[in-house]
Amino acid sequence: MNEAGSQPHGLVHHRLLLAGIGGQGVIFATRLLARTAAAMGLPVLASETHGMTQRGGSVLAHLKLGGSKAPLIRWGTADVLLAFDRDEALRNLPFLRSGGAAFINAADELPSQVVLALRSRAIQAHCLPATQLAMALGSSAVANVVLIGYAAAHPSFPIPLERIREALAQLGQELNLRALQAGVGAAPGARAEGRRAMARAAGT
Amino acid sequence: MSVEMLLGNEAIALGLVEHGCRVATAYPGTPSSEILAGVVKYKKQLQRSVHAEWSTNEKVAFEVALAASWSGLRAAVAMKQVGLNVAADPLFSSAYTGVVGGFLVIPADDPGPHSSQTEQDSRLMALNAKVPVFDPSTPEEARLMVERAFALSEELGLPVMLRPTTRLCHALQSMEVAADFGQDPPMPEARFRKDPVHWTATPKLRHRLHGELNAKLRQVEEVFESSDLNLVVDGDSDCRLGVIASGVAFHTAQEALQELGVKVPILKIGTPYPLPRKLVQAFTQRLEAVVVLEEPDACIELQLPDRRHVRGRLDGLVPGAGELSPEIVAAVLAEALIQAGFKVQPPPDDPVLQALVGSLNLPVRRPRLCPGCSHRSAFFALKREFGPRAIYPGDIGCYTLGTNLRAVDTFVDMGAAVSMADGLYQAGRLVGEDRPIIATIGDSTFLHSGIPPLINAVHTGSRFVLVILDNHTTAMTGFQPTAEAGYLADGSRADRAVSIPDLVRACGVNFVRVTDPYNQDSFRAIVRQAYVHSQAPEGGVAVVVANRPCVLYDASPLQQEPIPVVVTEDCDGCRYCLEAFECPALVLSADGSRVDVDETLCVNCGQCIDACFKGFILPRAMLEEVAPL
Numbered sequence: 001m002n003e004a005g006s007q008p009h010g011l012v013h014h015r016l017l018l019a020g021i022g023g024q025g026v027i028f029a030t031r032l033l034a035r036t037a038a039a040m041g042l043p044v045l046a047s048e049t050h051g052m053t054q055r056g057g058s059v060l061a062h063l064k065l066g067g068s069k070a071p072l073i074r075w076g077t078a079d080v081l082l083a084f085d086r087d088e089a090l091r092n093l094p095f096l097r098s099g100g101a102a103f104i105n106a107a108d109e110l111p112s113q114v115v116l117a118l119r120s121r122a123i124q125a126h127c128l129p130a131t132q133l134a135m136a137l138g139s140s141a142v143a144n145v146v147l148i149g150y151a152a153a154h155p156s157f158p159i160p161l162e163r164i165r166e167a168l169a170q171l172g173q174e175l176n177l178r179a180l181q182a183g184v185g186a187a188p189g190a191r192a193e194g195r196r197a198m199a200r201a202a203g204t
Numbered sequence: 205m206s207v208e209m210l211l212g213n214e215a216i217a218l219g220l221v222e223h224g225c226r227v228a229t230a231y232p233g234t235p236s237s238e239i240l241a242g243v244v245k246y247k248k249q250l251q252r253s254v255h256a257e258w259s260t261n262e263k264v265a266f267e268v269a270l271a272a273s274w275s276g277l278r279a280a281v282a283m284k285q286v287g288l289n290v291a292a293d294p295l296f297s298s299a300y301t302g303v304v305g306g307f308l309v310i311p312a313d314d315p316g317p318h319s320s321q322t323e324q325d326s327r328l329m330a331l332n333a334k335v336p337v338f339d340p341s342t343p344e345e346a347r348l349m350v351e352r353a354f355a356l357s358e359e360l361g362l363p364v365m366l367r368p369t370t371r372l373c374h375a376l377q378s379m380e381v382a383a384d385f386g387q388d389p390p391m392p393e394a395r396f397r398k399d400p401v402h403w404t405a406t407p408k409l410r411h412r413l414h415g416e417l418n419a420k421l422r423q424v425e426e427v428f429e430s431s432d433l434n435l436v437v438d439g440d441s442d443c444r445l446g447v448i449a450s451g452v453a454f455h456t457a458q459e460a461l462q463e464l465g466v467k468v469p470i471l472k473i474g475t476p477y478p479l480p481r482k483l484v485q486a487f488t489q490r491l492e493a494v495v496v497l498e499e500p501d502a503c504i505e506l507q508l509p510d511r512r513h514v515r516g517r518l519d520g521l522v523p524g525a526g527e528l529s530p531e532i533v534a535a536v537l538a539e540a541l542i543q544a545g546f547k548v549q550p551p552p553d554d555p556v557l558q559a560l561v562g563s564l565n566l567p568v569r570r571p572r573l574c575p576g577c578s579h580r581s582a583f584f585a586l587k588r589e590f591g592p593r594a595i596y597p598g599d600i601g602c603y604t605l606g607t608n609l610r611a612v613d614t615f616v617d618m619g620a621a622v623s624m625a626d627g628l629y630q631a632g633r634l635v636g637e638d639r640p641i642i643a644t645i646g647d648s649t650f651l652h653s654g655i656p657p658l659i660n661a662v663h664t665g666s667r668f669v670l671v672i673l674d675n676h677t678t679a680m681t682g683f684q685p686t687a688e689a690g691y692l693a694d695g696s697r698a699d700r701a702v703s704i705p706d707l708v709r710a711c712g713v714n715f716v717r718v719t720d721p722y723n724q725d726s727f728r729a730i731v732r733q734a735y736v737h738s739q740a741p742e743g744g745v746a747v748v749v750a751n752r753p754c755v756l757y758d759a760s761p762l763q764q765e766p767i768p769v770v771v772t773e774d775c776d777g778c779r780y781c782l783e784a785f786e787c788p789a790l791v792l793s794a795d796g797s798r799v800d801v802d803e804t805l806c807v808n809c810g811q812c813i814d815a816c817f818k819g820f821i822l823p824r825a826m827l828e829e830v831a832p833l
Contacts, residue, residue: 021569023805031376034209038378044209045342046376049318057571069342070455071375074463074530076552087566094558117560131804140804 149183217242219350276394767810
C-alpha cells in the first residue's frame with residue numbers, strides 16, 4: 001500500500017522513523033524535519049516520546065507526511081529509518097518496509113546476518129560514523145544533524161536537502177549548517193569529500 | 205493564516221487561550237505538562253489577560269480554577285490522569301453544584317503506560333462523577349473540542365472533561381493558525397454571586413442537585429446525538445461487521461482496515477459520555493458484529509445499550525492492558541473479520557526479521573539518572589551508610605530511578621514515601637523489628653502531598669529518616685517552578701518563596717538539617733546523626749534536605765567548580781562503580797577489562813571519585829600534580 005519509494009519528492013505518503021537514546025536530539029531532529037515538510041505544504045503528523053524515556057532510555061519518534069492522522073507507524077511500513085545509535089537501529093529495523101532505507105550513526109558495519117537479511121528485502125542500510133564527524137566539528141551534540149545531512153543527500157530521502165538547510169538556517173546556529181554539510185559530504189555521491197571529512201575527523 | 209506545527213498539548217492550550225479561558229491551572233505530569241506551558245506561550249503571543257499557574261497539587265489546581273468559573277470566568281485545569289485521583293473530591297462535588305463560566309477538566313491519560321503508575325481511564329472517572337466527556341482524535345480536533353466544550357459547559361452549567369491520551373498530547377501536527385487574533389476581548393462582567401442553594405448545598409439540597417444533574421446529562425446526550433463530533437464513515441453497504449472507535453484508535457483503525465483491504469463502516473465517537481445511544485443503536489442494529497476500539501479501558505463498550513454482538517475489551521478480543529498500537533489494532537480487526545468470514549490482506553509484519561533482531565540480544569536501555577545528578581550522590585551515600593538491610597520508601601519523580609541503585613524499595617503515588625515510612629515503622633514496631641527506614645521524596649512532591657503524612661508521622665510518634673531531595677525544580681516533567689522557586693509559571697517574579705525547612709519545622713520535626721549531597725562525607729555524617737536522632741528516646745522523625753540544583757536546570761555550580769576525573773591504569777574492571785553508582789558517563793571498555801569515562805556525557809561533577817572504593821577514579825588535577833614524580 002505504500003507507493004512512496006519511487007517518487008520521493010512528490011505529494012504522497014511518507015513514513016519516517018527516528019530512533020536513538022535520550023540526549024541524542026531525536027526530538028530536535030523530528031521537529032526540524034516536521035517543520036521543513038510543513039513549510040513545503042505537506043500535512044504532517046509526528047509522534048514524540050517524552051518523560052521517563054528521556055533519561056537515557058530508548059527514544060522513538062514517528063513522522064508521517066501526506067495526511068495520515070494515526071500517529072504511529074506500523075511494523076513493516078516505514079520508508080526511512082534514521083537511527084542515531086547502532087543498537088537502536090538494529091532494534092527498529094522491523095519497522096522498515098521492503099525497499100526502505102536506513103541511515104545509521106555507526107562506526108562499525110551491521111552484523112553480517114543482518115546485512116544479508118536486509119539485502120534480501122531490498123532494504124538499503126547506510127552507516128556513517130556521525131558522532132566522530134560531529135566531534136571533529138567540535139560537538140558530539142550535532143551528530144543528529146550530520147546524520148540528517150547524510151540521509152538527505154540520498155535520492156530516496158523524502159525531504160529535499162535544500163529545504164532542510166533553509167529550516168536549519170532559520171535557527172541561526174552556524175555549527176548546525178556545518179554539521180549538515182559534513183553529513184552531505186560523507187554521502188555516497190560525494191564519497192571523496194566524505195573521505196576527506198573523515199580523515200579530518202580522525203586527525204583531531 | 206499560516207501553517208504551524210503544534211503539539212497536541214499546545215493545540216489544547218491555543219484552544220483555551222483563543223476561546224477566552226481566563227484562569228488556567230495545572231500540576232505538571234507526563235503526558236500533560238505542555239498544556240499549561242502552552243497557555244503561557246499563547247497568552248503572551250495573543251496578548252490575552254490570563255492567570256496561568258502551576259499549582260501545588262491537582263486538588264488545589266482544580267479548586268482555584270473552579271472558583272474562577274463560579275466567579276463567571278472561563279477556566280480550565282490540566283493534569284495527568286493520576287492527578288485526577290488527587291482532584292477527585294472537587295470533581296465529584298462540582299458536578300452537583302454546577303459551574304458558571306465554562307469550566308474544563310483536562311486529564312491526560314497514558315495508555316501503555318509510558319510514564320505512569322496506572323492505565324486508568326479518566327472517562328470512567330467522569331462517568332462515575334457524571335461529567336460529560338470529549339475524546340479528541342487529533343491535536344487539531346482537540347483544539348476544536350475546547351471551543352465546543354466551553355460552550356456546552358456554559359449552556360448547561362456543568363464541568364466538562366476534555367480527555368486526551370499520550371499519543372495525542374505528544375503528536376505534532378501541522379495546522380492553520382491565524383496570523384493575527386485581534387485584540388483581547390473585554391473581560392466579561394463576571395462577579396462571584398452568592399448562591400447558597402448551589403455553593404453551600406447541604407446534603408438535603410445535594411439530593412435535589414443530583415436530580416438536576418441527571419436531567420442535565422439527558423440534555424447533554426440529546427446534544428451529542430446530533431453533534432458532528434460523532435460521525436459514520438461508510439463501508440460496503442452489505443457489510444455486517446462494524447467498528448466503533450474513539451480517540452487516536454479511530455485513525456489507527458481506519459489505517460488498519462485500509463491495510464487489511466476491507467471496507468467496514470466505522471462509527472467515530474467524539475463524545476463517549478454520556479453516550480449518544482440512539483445514534484449508536486441506529487449504527488449497530490443492522491450489524492451482526494461490532495468491534496469497539498477505545499483507550500485505555502472500556503467506557504463506550506460499557507454503555508452500549510445492545511450488547512449482543514459486541515466485541516471489545518470485555519469479551520477479551522481487545523487486550524485488557526497496554527496501548528492500542530497499530531499492530532494490535534490490525535491483529536484485533538483481522539481476527540474479528542476472519543471470524544465473520546472476510547478475506548483480509550496478510551499483515552506487513554516480518555516475523556523472520558523480528559526474530560533475527562530478537563536474537564541479537566540488544567541491550568535494554570532502562571532510564572537512568574543523568575550524569576551529575578545529585579540524587580545519585582544522595583542515594584549512593586545513603587546506601588553506603590545504611591546498607592541493604594534498611595528499608596527505602598521512595599516517591600514519584602526522577603528519583604524513582606533510585607530503584608536502579610537499590611535505594612528505593614517502594615513507590616505508590618505522590619507523597620507516599622512519608623506515609624509508607626510511617627506505616628513501615630508502625631508495622632515493624634509491632635513485630636519487634638528495628639530496621640532503619642530511610643525515605644526519599646523530591647521537593648515538588650513533598651510540597652504536593654508530603655506535608656499531611658509528615659504531620660501524621662510526627663503526631664503518632666513514628667521514627668524514620670526522611671531525605672527531601674531538593675533540586676530546586678520539578679525536573680522530571682520539564683523544570684516547572686515549585687512554591688520554593690522565586691518565580692511563577694509565566695516567568696514573573698514570585699513575591700514570596702516557601703521554605704521547605706521552615707515547613708518541616710512547623711510540622712513538629714525537631715531534627716532538620718540542610719546539606720549538599722555532593723559533599724558525600726558530610727552528607728553521610730548528617731544522615732547518620734538523623735538516624736541516631738530518630739532512635740533516641742526523645743527523638744522522632746528526622747529530616748535531611750539534600751540541597752543541590754538539578755544539573756540540567758542550573759549547571760552554574762558545576763561550571764564554577766568542575767572536577768574532571770580520570771580512571772587510572774590500575775582499574776581492573778570490577779564493575780562496582782557501574783552497578784552501585786550507575787552514571788551513564790562511566791562505561792565498560794570494549795574488551796570489558798576496565799571502566800572508562802565517556803567524555804561526551806561526563807559533566808565533570810567528580811562524584812564518581814567516591815564510587816571506586818579502590819581509589820582508581822581520581823581528580824585529573826591530582827594526577828597532574830603527581831605526574832612529574
